[in-house]
Amino acid sequence: MWGESAVKLCRSKIKSLISSQGTLSLLSLHGLCLCADQLLHSQQPRTMAQQQQISLPAKLINGGFAGMVGVTCVFPIDLAKTRLQNQRSGQQLYKNMMDCLIKTVKSEGYFGMYRGAAVNLTLVTPEKAIKLAANDFFRHQLSKDGKLTVLKEMLAGCCAGMCQVIVTTPMEMLKIQLQDAGRLAAQQRVIPSVVTTLKMGGTSAVLSRSYNASPAPQVIRVSAMQITRELLRTKGVTALYRGLAATLMRDIPFSVVYFPLFAHLHQLGQQSSENPTVPFYWSFMSGCLAGSIAAVAVSPCDVVKTRLQSLKKGANEETYNGVVDCVRKIMRKEGPRAFLKGASCRALVIAPLFGIAQVVYFVGVGEFLLGYTPYNIYSA
Secondary structure, rough: HHHHHHHHHHHHHHHHHHHHHHHHHHHHHHHHHHHHHHHHHHHHHHHHHHHHHHHHHHHHHHHHHHHHHHHHHHHHHHHHHHHHHOOOOOOOOOHHHHHHHHHHHHOOOOHHHHOOHHHHHHHHHHHHHHHHHHHHHHHHHHHHHEEHHHHHHHHHHHHHHHHHHHHHHHHHHHHHHHHHHHHHHHHHOOOOOEEEEOOOOOOEEEEEOOOOOOOOOOOOOOOHHHHHHHHHOOOOOHHHHOHHHHHHHHHHHHHHHHHHHHHHHHOOOOOOOOOOOOOHHHHHHHHHHHHHHHHOOOHHHHHHHHHHHHOOOOOOOOOOHHHHHHHHHHHHOOHHHHHOOOOHHHHHHHHHHHHHHHHHHHHHHHHHHHOOOOOOOOOO
């Protein structure tokens, strides 16, 4: 601001000094103005670059902290979503989300609703940090004078979605195994076992159903570290990235829909053009609405991803050889409605998760810890 004022003042004096000082003084003043102009333009890029360089670590801290708070609040609903998506037609243990949560508490206790929460909380910190900070970074790089077209907003969201799968894929892989263990144990208790016997004096096999009267099998407590070690020992690092294509197929469209929609909803809450601040409750509602819409839109992709990343299968549950094979088998055996399994649960997970995350993100914990002034790309 001071540099612009100096240039304007310098130029305003030229006309008044032309007649009294002559051409030589005019050229000198004009040269001074050019020097001031160059100084102003040379300082501006460094200031913006320095600001971006300084704010990026703070944004990473904000994203990580926001993810931890959000996941803690909505994890039980996410567990119900995973179990509903994995159950097949004819083998339904849970009627809906509430039925799933009630049966989980009865069979596994209150902390059974948080199976897999430890690995999720550990990995959600870098996952949300990358997702939110990368979107801010790409929006800043693509913007001109603080303005973005919808196409560029979608491109920034696409880049953010591509960056986050580095952490999202192994996180989802481990979380799904832990979340689904209770469903598999419950299925063993409920579904009758099929025993193959041979008729006396015959050669044909006859299938007879006998209900297991032995005590119900207990849920085997397996940790994320045990699963990781076993996968690395048997199949290598690539095993942790099983379902990568399905994860990309889910997260990229989600980010393309969510971030531009959130930005426009969030902008509606600005008090005025002079005061672009937005109340925290408006950020929360914008995150909830944009998150729920994006979650339902990509729910079929989430069903495919969950099926592909489930390593252990229940009785008579088929295996899949990729995204196309998974889609074909689900469509043929369960119908198109199967692609919307757990959609309401997913919306209930994502809506408060991103609402809480955006509020915490905008609070500026990272800037507070590092001693910087909060910088909001949506209000810039």
